[in-house]
Amino acid sequence: MSIGRNDPCPCGSGKKYKKCCLLKEFTPVGKEELIKQRLVQEILAFVKKNYRDSIEFAVSIFWDEFVPNVHLDSVGMAMAEINFWEWVAHDWQPHEDGKSTIDLFIKANKGLTPDEISILKKMNAAVISLYEVQEVYPEKGLLLKDLVLGGEYEVSEKTATRSLGKWDILGTRLLLVDGKYIMSGCGYPYPRMQKENILAMIKDSYHDYKADYPRVTMKRHLKDTSEDFNYFWYSLIQNPAVPKLFTTTGEPMLFCKAIFDIKDREAVISGLKTIRGVEQDEDGNFIWVDKPDEDEGTILGTIVLKDRRLRLQCNSKERLERGKKMILDALPDIVTHRADEYEDPAQAIKAHKDKPVKPGGEIPPEIEREVYAQSTRRYYENWLNDKIPALGGKTPMESIQDKGGQNKGHRASERHREYRGSQQESWPGIH
Numbered sequence: 001m002s003i004g005r006n007d008p009c010p011c012g013s014g015k016k017y018k019k020c021c022l023l024k025e026f027t028p029v030g031k032e033e034l035i036k037q038r039l040v041q042e043i044l045a046f047v048k049k050n051y052r053d054s055i056e057f058a059v060s061i062f063w064d065e066f067v068p069n070v071h072l073d074s075v076g077m078a079m080a081e082i083n084f085w086e087w088v089a090h091d092w093q094p095h096e097d098g099k100s101t102i103d104l105f106i107k108a109n110k111g112l113t114p115d116e117i118s119i120l121k122k123m124n125a126a127v128i129s130l131y132e133v134q135e136v137y138p139e140k141g142l143l144l145k146d147l148v149l150g151g152e153y154e155v156s157e158k159t160a161t162r163s164l165g166k167w168d169i170l171g172t173r174l175l176l177v178d179g180k181y182i183m184s185g186c187g188y189p190y191p192r193m194q195k196e197n198i199l200a201m202i203k204d205s206y207h208d209y210k211a212d213y214p215r216v217t218m219k220r221h222l223k224d225t226s227e228d229f230n231y232f233w234y235s236l237i238q239n240p241a242v243p244k245l246f247t248t249t250g251e252p253m254l255f256c257k258a259i260f261d262i263k264d265r266e267a268v269i270s271g272l273k274t275i276r277g278v279e280q281d282e283d284g285n286f287i288w289v290d291k292p293d294e295d296e297g298t299i300l301g302t303i304v305l306k307d308r309r310l311r312l313q314c315n316s317k318e319r320l321e322r323g324k325k326m327i328l329d330a331l332p333d334i335v336t337h338r339a340d341e342y343e344d345p346a347q348a349i350k351a352h353k354d355k356p357v358k359p360g361g362e363i364p365p366e367i368e369r370e371v372y373a374q375s376t377r378r379y380y381e382n383w384l385n386d387k388i389p390a391l392g393g394k395t396p397m398e399s400i401q402d403k404g405g406q407n408k409g410h411r412a413s414e415r416h417r418e419y420r421g422s423q424q425e426s427w428p429g430i431h
Contacts, residue, residue, distance in 0.1 A: 030177065032119055033182070043101055044085060044088065055088075061092075061227055062087060063084075071234070076237075084230075086186040089101060089102070090123055090126065090226075103124065105120070122177070126174060126184065127219055127222040127226065128188075128222060129149055129173075130146075130171055130202065130229075131172060133165065133167060140161065141154060147169070148218065153174055153181045154180075157183050160187075169190050169194075169195050169198070170188055188229045189233070205225060205228060247319070251317070251318045254316055254345070255345060255348050256316065256320040257340065257341040258337065260309065260312070260335040261309065262305070262310050267331075268331060269305070272286050272327075272330070272331075277289050278303065278326075284305070285304050287299055288323060300319050312327060320340065
């Protein structure tokens, strides 16, 4: 929400915003930063005037098949628009000759001053890379580590210190102006757990790129395929993956069943009642708990009797093996193990997502609770703190698509290479 200078200050002091927190927010802007801000606006005006008919194609490169206004809320749309125009100003190549919009702007403006040309060259040489936050200096800046090209940078970025934490990762572009590093404006936040996946995709893409352009450097590759950072970001929204789930005792979650044949139903019921930790519920089924004498014990499984079958259901293979041994030891002559069945949680969730959950259904209540608890604990807060409709009201926090989806991640780069066509291997501006 925009706060007017004469509005009441949101801190609750009773003063006008201009007399209170606005003064704290103000940071002096240096000469080079002022020039950069003006040049960015002039470059965008230049693009809209001279390449208006090509902007639609730029949108198709940047977003591919993703439709922002369908999947993003107002906060996401604002962020997406900043990222798109920042990419247009710095990296987009309207022609097949490999020249960026900055190259074309310089060529079309012969009266640029030495200071303006210096800033434009810095902008043209800067690339988006993947960074990891090493330190946060509240209300001052960040220490960022470049995970792709190497190096650490003290970045003057007051606002970002309020939303980023240590070890967070993001894609951004750093510029050295007025003797300090700043972010150029774009920002692509990613879940920390996806650091290695994103790095692997960047390296795989570079390997494929070098097959066509053997002399290309990683820095030049990042420049030419910077739209991939947008793909990494929106794929979190478009293709969320089910997180890895674990039981409360640390085993990988796996929906398991052990099926037994029974000879004498009444004898089985009597025998189950003698097992410590096995309790019969009001429906006639049995619940197996780890701490029978405590109110908050963990439910390890359920035992259901139907006709001449006994079914033990657990949410890990380790628990199933313990439960099978427990039943066979307690009922050696009246039950016979028949078979085991396993189902991955992701498959189970996919199979049941369109079905109402009924009491006594195939997924035991304790498993449902653990799935919910695990999903909640893995909530990842980043710059887009608001909820996104495409994720059913959740934020994009779980993962980038699996190996099959990673192949799609190269689509924008491939289309961009096709667009450039017979581009030569002489790369102006970046070495």
